[in-house]
Amino acid sequence: MRVVVAGATPLHYLILIAAVQILPRLFEKIHVPIEVREELSCPATPPLVSANVVARFPHHSRTFPVDFCIT
Numbered sequence: 001m002r003v004v005v006a007g008a009t010p011l012h013y014l015i016l017i018a019a020v021q022i023l024p025r026l027f028e029k030i031h032v033p034i035e036v037r038e039e040l041s042c043p044a045t046p047p048l049v050s051a052n053v054v055a056r057f058p059h060h061s062r063t064f065p066v067d068f069c070i071t
Contacts, residue, residue, distance in 0.1 A: 003029045008039045015052045 004027045011032070014020040023030060039045070040053040
């Protein structure tokens with residue numbers, strides 16, 4: 001199983017350029033640290049990014065199947 005720990009910058013720009021759908025081709029699961037989720041959902045983050053992060057990465061969990069993350 002291929003798992004990745006996601007940082008804020010790659011997720012931010014993959015969402016902005018509508019390329020986040022590449023993740024399932026590369027990884028089976030994605031681990032988003034709570035600090036990364038908080039950074040990407042702060043008021044200074046572009047609305048497109050923060051809305052996607054809040055919808056795709058629930059606050060109560062930290063590791064997600066990639067297909068869940070990009071739907």
